[in-house]
Amino acid sequence: MNDMRTDAAINAGARDFSVARANAVALYTITRREMRRMLRIWTQTLIPPAITMTLYFVIFGTLIGRRIGTIEGGFTYMQYIVPGLVMMSIINNCYSNITSSFFGSKFGRYVEELLASPMPSWVVLAGYVAGAVLRGLLVGIIVLGIALLFTSLRLAHPLVAVTTVLLGATIFSLAGFINAMFAKKFDDIAIVPTFVLTPLTYLGGVFYSVNMLGEPWHAISLVNPILYMVNAFRYGILGVGDVPLWVAYVVMCAFVAVLGTIALTLLHRGVGLRS
């Protein structure tokens, strides 16, 4: 009897291990496919943010920034806006990567390759999010590299900078995934970036400190989740920020948990995918 139990336990253990290994292979496959897609169309994925951000640095950082002088903590305006612009490009690229890729797979029906496979929903979600986060990170590194051509920066709190980037990238990858699940046409994946993401980013303290705002604008700004990401990242790079760090982490972790749960539930139910 004991031997039988032992055998059953060994078999169950072996099965769990092989399922875990299969999931790891599947996760790697989706992530790799996403990376290859991103690199295959590098002129659409990597070059545009580099050009856009170079223009921001030249116009806002160098030309206008020179007249502004120093801002909070004695940093030049150029130094002040770099973290926000890096975060902005990461957020935008994570979002657009996952919406275009996942909606494209729905539109071309090759999402059925994933749905008809034994992969659990969380592996599909994690693979797409990993691909989007990696694109965000790559774009972030490129933009940071360009920024260093215009100004010098010191990394005040590396761990804060890295965790903020990862959390921010994950949040907007999850949000993009949810958008792509509901989208029925290409217009549906353009609406949110145009009417929600861009205004929130511009009003999220990328170009200014929210402490400069009077009431009620200061209070309204605190509802904007991007404010917490930009300021936490600014704290990681420059050591200054408008919001307490712990509040920023609580907000970001809450968004990851809520959006992750929604995305996973939608995917599991097959909303917009299964009839």
Added chain:
Amino acid sequence: MSASAAARDLAALETIDLRKTYSNGVQALKGVSLRVAPGDFFALLGPNGAGKSTLIGILSSLVNPTSGDARVFGISIHNDRGGVMRQIGLVPQEINFNQFETPFEICVNVAGFYGIPRRIATQRAEKYLNELRIWDKAHQPTRMMSGGMKRRLMIARAMMNEPRLLILDEPTAGVDIEIRRSMWQFITGINRAGTTVILTTHYLEEAEQLCRNIAIIDHGAIVENTAMRTLLGKLDVETFVLDIRGSCDALPDVPGVKLTCLDAHTLEAEMSKQHDLNSLFAMLSARGITVTSMRNKTNRLEELFVRLVEQSSSGSKVAA
């Protein structure tokens, strides 16, 4: 019963009172119960909109059933979706791969989705792309491939997890006869090697030639489910088209055979299966008519299919 005997008795596919009602109220499946034995080459036929694709969609996890169950080699889609998917290879009706990827990438990626390590996946991709004669296009974007090549790629892709149950949903639609034959040769080989095959097709002569068992579905219900031989045996009347030399004006009166002159050199003979052809030929010959060639007016299965679907439709109308 021994473990191996029990494994042999497990149906490759068993659906139990499977029902599907779409959100717009359309009842696509009205309690489909079906059993496909392991190793079978099974035809699932039905007119457009009969419910075939819904049934296949449920089996391949693309459609959620409203009620009922489907078991693949004993594994329920409700209890272990992943386990069911590991057993199945699906060739869908419509092209559904990324047209910007190459056949090799598509096959290796799909193997990855099944958890197959890359080293094995690349070997299998090479093997199946070679066997389906598209290896020379393996590294070209698929959007540059012909329709027939895309169809073959979908079969290669479905083979990447080396499934025990291969489901082919109209795999030869729009494919020329030469490629269609090579595809059937490949699939017959797979079936001989032990893979259960379920086929839906509108080319009924293919189903007749290839499949051992058959189910006909119409209006979401199974109207016939039997061995191909048994079904064909039910056909009591056959119609032949005879190409003749001689005058069509002097047709003999053959008991049990209805002869109709289609044109000066073509004759149609409708006769019961009990009637032998020798007496017909002898009587025609006695009138100076020589039969130069002969063919079935329609495929036998096609004739039965049309009758069953018509019966089912009239039954539905009566019920309605």
